[in-house]
Amino acid sequence: MTDPLRPGSDPLPSEAGAVDLLGILAYGALVAFDRLADDARRAPTWAERVHVVQLAARQASHVETVTTRLTALGANVLSATAPFRRAFDAFHTHTTPKDWLEGLVWSYVGHGFASDFYREIAAFVDPETRAVVLAVLAEGVDDEFVIETVRAGIAADPKVAGRLALWGRRLVGEALSQAQRVAADRDALTGLLTGPGVSTGRDLGAMHRLFSQLVEKHTVRMRTLGLQA
Amino acid sequence: MTDPLRPGSDPLPSEAGAVDLLGILAYGALVAFDRLADDARRAPTWAERVHVVQLAARQASHVETVTTRLTALGANVLSATAPFRRAFDAFHTHTTPKDWLEGLVWSYVGHGFASDFYREIAAFVDPETRAVVLAVLAEGVDDEFVIETVRAGIAADPKVAGRLALWGRRLVGEALSQAQRVAADRDALTGLLTGPGVSTGRDLGAMHRLFSQLVEKHTVRMRTLGLQA
Numbered sequence: 001m002t003d004p005l006r007p008g009s010d011p012l013p014s015e016a017g018a019v020d021l022l023g024i025l026a027y028g029a030l031v032a033f034d035r036l037a038d039d040a041r042r043a044p045t046w047a048e049r050v051h052v053v054q055l056a057a058r059q060a061s062h063v064e065t066v067t068t069r070l071t072a073l074g075a076n077v078l079s080a081t082a083p084f085r086r087a088f089d090a091f092h093t094h095t096t097p098k099d100w101l102e103g104l105v106w107s108y109v110g111h112g113f114a115s116d117f118y119r120e121i122a123a124f125v126d127p128e129t130r131a132v133v134l135a136v137l138a139e140g141v142d143d144e145f146v147i148e149t150v151r152a153g154i155a156a157d158p159k160v161a162g163r164l165a166l167w168g169r170r171l172v173g174e175a176l177s178q179a180q181r182v183a184a185d186r187d188a189l190t191g192l193l194t195g196p197g198v199s200t201g202r203d204l205g206a207m208h209r210l211f212s213q214l215v216e217k218h219t220v221r222m223r224t225l226g227l228q229a
Numbered sequence: 230m231t232d233p234l235r236p237g238s239d240p241l242p243s244e245a246g247a248v249d250l251l252g253i254l255a256y257g258a259l260v261a262f263d264r265l266a267d268d269a270r271r272a273p274t275w276a277e278r279v280h281v282v283q284l285a286a287r288q289a290s291h292v293e294t295v296t297t298r299l300t301a302l303g304a305n306v307l308s309a310t311a312p313f314r315r316a317f318d319a320f321h322t323h324t325t326p327k328d329w330l331e332g333l334v335w336s337y338v339g340h341g342f343a344s345d346f347y348r349e350i351a352a353f354v355d356p357e358t359r360a361v362v363l364a365v366l367a368e369g370v371d372d373e374f375v376i377e378t379v380r381a382g383i384a385a386d387p388k389v390a391g392r393l394a395l396w397g398r399r400l401v402g403e404a405l406s407q408a409q410r411v412a413a414d415r416d417a418l419t420g421l422l423t424g425p426g427v428s429t430g431r432d433l434g435a436m437h438r439l440f441s442q443l444v445e446k447h448t449v450r451m452r453t454l455g456l457q458a
Contacts, residue, residue: 053262060285
């Protein structure tokens with residue numbers, strides 16, 4: 001496939017994959033920043049509002065960290081993020097939380113799903129990029145905060161559980177659909193998973209296994225929240 | 230006046246003023262965070278979007294810095310911010326930028342006006358609080374970035390200047406009205422400016438002089454943007 005934003009360049013497959021992965025991370029962090037900034041406004045208490053604002057700020061610093069690594073690889077953050085904007089923007093538009101708890105579940109489920117996906121890919125990029133990616137993923141959402149708050153929300157109003165369970169299913173469905181779109185579009189990225197020279201389109205088996213794992217891990221996360229996946 | 234959120238406590242006037250000033254700063258930083266997070270979405274380029282996201286993150290760190298100082302003073306950030314929320318929320322609601330340039334002017338004009346106001350008060354609080362306040366104010370908006378971008382916007386479309394000039398007048402009008410409300414409500418704060426034992430309501434002269442200075446400095450800022458105040 002051709003990439004109009006990187007004309008003429010012909011990086012090694014693993015390097016192109018690293019740039020793709022960093023591009024995803026950079027744009028994902030921006031989208032997460034927007035989501036958390038919105039969530040903060042809905043926070044029921046001052047402490048929760050400030051905490052979520054700090055989580056948003058963390059995403060802002062991820063954008064910087066990832067951009068630094070992209071620059072070191074001789075890549076441009078604008079070109080690196082371009083191929084993934086449509087998928088992220090679509091995910092963002094199709095999954096707008098209606099309230100505080102839905103926002104928290106969005107962050108937890110979305111970050112968890114994305115992290116599992118990116119970690120698989122990170123195993124195959126150069127060690128320095130891998131270190132950056134893992135550091136960024138480790139510093140994502142405050143899982144304990146989300147788990148505690150959602151569980152407390154369900155305890156306060158058990159009806160909430162059914163609605164949030166549905167919400168989680170919608171989130172993972174939309175995430176899968178966007179991840180599949182990205183996998184189908186970006187050979188450099190998925191080539192890392194399927195091995196060199198194997199076109200992703202042709203290694204549907206490997207991709208299928210990966211996505212099954214992602215769904216399994218999602219199920220565990222939903223259970224941790226006290227929700228049915 | 231009574232403060233339902235700080236019952237029983239009877240701090241020294243200058244200490245109560247310091248807590249008030251820090252409370253204003255904390256809530257102001259949160260409001261600025263929200264504004265900048267919105268502005269970032271309207272940014273016309275990736276670089277501008279990321280830059281404004283970083284400015285928002287800076288506001289998040291200000292909330293932390295100020296909270297630490299409040300805690301050191303034995304004050305609670307929730308109680309300290311409570312008296313100022315109405316004024317800030319009103320300002321925020323009455324001045325919603327319609328586009329990218331209006332958002333930048335909002336940040337520059339709003340931050341400038343607020344900083345001038347807070348600096349006057351900071352002169353009278355304890356040295357440690359003063360240091361915190363001045364450090365936070367010094368790290369506000371990226372003035373050069375705003376000035377350059379607004380001037381470029383006017384150069385590209387001179388009609389913009391008239392609309393932004395009107396916008397600047399609305400901003401300063403609303404800022405004055407909210408600042409006056411705060412000054413009238415909070416004796417601890419304005420007592421610092423007018424001297425101990427003088428009720429602010431009675432020292433209208435001092436307040437009037439302060440507000441005239443604020444408007445003068447606003448005029449200079451508007452001129453710097455290439456706008457008529």
